Amino acid sequence: MSEALRPMVRSRLYEQVLERLRAHVTEAGLKAGDRLPAERDLAASLGVSRASVKQAIVVLEVQGLVEARHGGGTYLVRDTLDVEPVEQLVERRKRLPDVLEAREALETKLAELAAERRTDAELADIRLALDFMRDEIAGGDFGVEGDRRFHAAVTAAAHSSLLAEFMKTIAAQITESRTESLRQPGRPSRSLAQHTAIYEAIAAGEPKKAAMAMRRHVQTVAKVRLLDWVPED
Known part of the structure; x- marks a missing residue:
């Protein structure tokens, strides 16, 4: 047909x-x-x-x-109600748990490796991304671009080409999960604090602490209103 x-x-x-x-x-x-x-x-x-x-x-x-x-x-919360089509919300709700599961597995290891392998220049890049996110939030934005830069800098500092390739293959889905999380009320400032904890553990060269801080962060990312929503027929 x-x-x-x-x-x-x-x-x-x-x-x-x-x-x-x-x-x-x-x-x-x-x-x-x-x-x-x-x-x-x-x-x-x-x-x-x-x-x-x-x-x-x-x-x-x-x-x-x-x-x-x-x-x-x-x-x-915003000046307009630019509503996303409900069907798109439903589809994202279906795939979000798998994306968050993958992020926790990959990014926890990346943070651990970054604490072991990062160079001074790479640590500076992570810090710059953190500062960029702080400025975004202070200006009234969600901090999405700073968040992206931060995780990209951590990935680069891990020096794992295969893990970096895995991250690249789900980049679009990660962007969805990032945006979904950061638009939760009060989430940008909480995310910034968690990023700071990750940075400090990497700077101190403490792999286990960096992994724990990243796992805590991704678990917070998973706490979004979308996953509690039951679409009505």
Whole structure:
């Protein structure tokens, strides 16, 4: 059967709510820190159930676009609601556990080797990446580029061509996991502190301590709202 004649997918009601919320934020000129209307009011205005509104809010939380404060309403984290298609979220949710498992195995060993093999110049590169990430976060960004540079510098300092090649083959998936983690509320500053601990262990030439610090960091990366989300049919 041709692709054109595949079964049609009916749009979920909460996905329509997501689109309406995105349009509302734009039309109302809402910015980061502004509060969205209460779920009850949204349900009444849109003519849908509160369950549909709640499902939409959860998807926005998963994407790090809003923060739902217990008993205090829902607030924008960014200036817009550029919502990622739900199907893309579902697919990333499926592959994320495997990526995180691979990262823990590979990067723990890379940190250990970096503590044993790094040169002074390579240690300086790790430090520069750490400083870059700190500046990004201080400027209001998530620190994604600094994070990428840090892990790349640790990989280079490990002097393991095969492990580096393995990292390269899953680079796109690592980028997804990095972005997913760093958009969690409060995560950039926590990640920076963990990177600092990894750097200090590598600088001190303590392989076991560096491996432990990296394992702790990747386990934190794995704690994302996306993996707690159960997609609604």
